[in-house]
Amino acid sequence: xxxxxxxxxxxxxxxxxxxxxxxxxxxxxxxxxxxxxxxxxxxxxxxxxxxxxxxxxxxxxxxxxxxxxxxxxxxxxxxxxxxxxxxxxxxxxxxxxxxxxxxxxxxxxxxxxxxxxxxxxxxxxxxxxxxxxxxxxxxxxxxxxxxxxxxxxxxxxxxxxxxxxxxxxxxxxxxxxxxxxxxxxxxxxxxxxxxxxxxxxxxxxxxxxxxxxxxxxxxxxxxxxxxxxxxxxxxxxxxxxxxxxxxxxxxxxxxxxxxxxxxxxxxxxxxxxxxxxxxxxxxxxxxxxxxxxxxxxxxxxxxxxxxxxxxxxxxxxxxxxxxxxxxxxxxxxxxxxxxxxxxxxxxxxxxxxxxxxxxxxxxxxxxxxxxxxxxxxxxxxxxxxxxxx
Amino acid sequence: xxxxxxxxxxxxxxxxxxxxxxxxxxxxxxxxxxxxxxxxxxxxxxxxxxx
Numbered sequence: 158x159x160x161x162x163x164x165x166x167x168x169x170x171x172x173x174x175x176x177x178x179x180x181x182x183x184x185x186x187x188x189x190x191x192x193x194x195x196x197x198x199x200x201x202x203x204x205x206x207x208x209x210x211x212x213x214x215x216x217x218x219x220x221x222x223x224x225x226x227x228x229x230x231x232x233x234x235x236x237x238x239x240x241x242x243x244x245x246x247x248x249x250x251x252x253x254x255x256x257x258x259x260x261x262x263x264x265x266x267x268x269x270x271x272x273x274x275x276x277x278x279x280x281x282x283x284x285x286x287x288x289x290x291x292x293x294x295x296x297x298x299x300x301x302x303x304x305x306x307x308x309x310x311x312x313x314x315x316x317x318x319x320x321x322x323x324x325x326x327x328x329x330x331x332x333x334x335x336x337x338x339x340x341x342x343x344x345x346x347x348x349x350x351x352x353x354x355x356x357x358x359x360x361x362x363x364x365x366x367x368x369x370x371x372x373x374x375x376x377x378x379x380x381x382x383x384x385x386x387x388x389x390x391x392x393x394x395x396x397x398x399x400x401x402x403x404x405x406x407x408x409x410x411x412x413x414x415x416x417x418x419x420x421x422x423x424x425x426x427x428x429x430x431x432x433x434x435x436x437x438x439x440x441x442x443x444x445x446x447x448x449x450x451x452x453x454x455x456x457x458x459x460x461x462x463x464x465x466x467x468x469x470x471x472x473x474x475x476x477x478x479x480x481x482x483x484x485x486x487x488x489x490x491x492x493x494x495x496x497x498x499x500x501x502x503x504x505x506x507x508x509x510x511x512x513x514x515x516x517x518x519x520x521x522x523x524x525x526x527x528x529x530x531x532x533x534x535x536x537x538x539x540x541x542x543x544x545x546x
Numbered sequence: 547x548x549x550x551x552x553x554x555x556x557x558x559x560x561x562x563x564x565x566x567x568x569x570x571x572x573x574x575x576x577x578x579x580x581x582x583x584x585x586x587x588x589x590x591x592x593x594x595x596x597x
Contacts, residue, residue: 165576173583177590184596279597311595315551348548 187288188278188309190302192546194270195533197257199225199516203544206269209363210356212345217275217312218353221544222360223256225514226265233264233510235368235500236361236433240271241337241423243304244281246290246457247440247488248372250301254493254531255517263504264512267366271546273337273353275312277304290454292485294529296537303457308335313349323347325420333421338371341426354426361431367510368394368503369435371423372492374442377465377474384411385495386437388428395436397502398495406494406520410438438495440488441476448473458485490523556593563589 196203202224207214226232239252252270259266271277280286280303291298310316313335320334321327323344333339335350343354361369368391375382387395395412402410415424415435427435443449443465444457450464460483469478497517504511518531535543563586570582591597 162574166571166579169570169576169579169583173587177587180587181591181594181596184591188596311597315548315555 183288187280187302188311190289190300192301193299193535194221194223194253194544194546195257195535195538196223196542196544197225197259197516197533199259199261199266199514200256200542201225201227206353206356206360209360210345210352213349213352213356216349216352217278218273218308218349220269220271220274220353221546223268223270224265225256225259225268226261233368233503233507233512234267234364234366235264235370235503235512236267236269236357236364236366237496238269238272238357238369238371238423240269240277240304241273241371242306242373243271243273243277243302244286244306244445245372245374245442246301246303247374247442247485247492248438250292250485250489250528251372251492251496254489254523254528255496255514257533258516258518258531259514260516262513262515264510264514265364266512266514267360267364269357272357272371273308273350274546275308275349276306276335276337277302277546279305279309279311281305285452287452287454287457290457292458292529292532293527294532294534296534299529299532306336307332308337308350310335322421323351327420329421336421338373338423339421341421341423342430358427358431361427361433366431366433367507368499368512369423369427369433370496370499371435371437373437373439374445374488375439376445376447377441377443377476377478378446378448378468380475381413382439382441382476383409383491384413384439385499386413386415386422386424386439388415388424388435390428391434391436394434394499394502394506397506398499401498401502402495406498408491408494408520410491410495436499438492440491441478441483442488443478443483460484460488486524486528487520489528490518490520493517493523494520559589559593563593 206220239249291300320329340351340354342358343351385395424435424437443460566586
C-alpha cells in the first residue's frame, strides 16, 4: 500500500479512536452510575425482589424493595412503584422522597424506586436524551440516571416480530416485550422483563398487599394524563381521592378506568391476577412529547418547551402548558399529594386495615422548598443506612 | 433459544466489524474510509456491550 494511503489511514484512526473512547466511556458511566438512597426513619428493611422469586436473582432487574412500617402482617399495606418507566423521573423522585422521609404509623409501605432497573441504564436510541440529570439540594447535587421506557437491549434481546402477551395472548407492539407496563402479570420462564413482573406479582400475593400505586408521567399529546387510572376494584378509591385532591391539594386530577381489553398494564393485570387494587398515576412531562425542541436536562427538569406550547395553541394537547412549563417540583408534588390522599381514602374506607404515613411533603411544600430539599445527604448518613440503586 | 440468537448476533456483529476494518484498510478513497469508520462505531459499541 502506498505510504500516502497509510499515513491518511493512521490519521483517520487517530481521530476515530478518541470518538470511540469518549462515546464508550459516556455510555459506560451512564449505565453504571450509582444512585445513593438514604434509608429514612421509616425504613425497616431493604430486600431484593429475588426474595419472592429466585428466578430473577443475579439479573440486573433484581430490584431493591424498601419496607417501611412495623413489619407486622395482617395490616393494611401498599406497594409504591417508581421507575416502571425510568424516563419518567417524577415517579422515581417521589418514591425516593418517601423512602428517605416517611414514617409509617400504621400499616406497611413497600417501595420499589426502580421497578425496571435495566431500563434505567439506557436511553432512547435516536432520542438524543441526556445520560443523566441532577437535582439541586441544600448540600449539593444528587445525580440520577435518565433511563428509557424499555429494558436495555443489552439485557434482553432479541425482540420478537410481534409481542404476544402472557397469559392473554393479545398481540402487542414488538418492543413492548421490554416495556414493564405491558408485561404484567409476568411469567416465571419468560423474558427478563416478564420475570420481573412475575416477581412483583408474587410479592403482592405473598405480602397480601392491598394497594399498588404505579407512578408514571405522560406526554401532553397523550390523552391519559393528569389522572388516576383505576382498575374497577379501585374506582371508589380513585374517585374519592380525585375529589379530595382537587379540593385540598391545589391541583386537579381526573380518573380514568382501566380498559378491560388492553392487556399487560399494571392497572389491569394486578387487579385481575392478585387481591390488590392497582392505581396508576400520570403527571405531565413535556420532555416526552414528539414535538419537543432540544431534548436536554433543562427540558427534563423545567418542562418548558416552546414547540410543545405551540402545539397547545393549535389544540393538539390534552393538558394545558404555558411559559411556566411543568417543572419537576410540580410533578413530584402532584405524585406525593396524590399518594397521601389515596392512603387517607383507603384508611377511611378500611379502618380495620389502616395505612398511615407521615413525614411526606405535599404538593405545595415541594413547590415551595423544591424536590432537592427532601433528599438526604448520603455522606452525612450512617454507612449502614445508605443503599444504591 | 434467545441465548443462541444473541450469541449468533454478537458473532455477526464481530464479523461485520472486521469487514468494515478490512474495507477501511483496502480503501483508496478518503470519503469511503471515513464512511467505514463511522459505520464501525455502533458495531464496536454493541460488541463491547456499551450501547
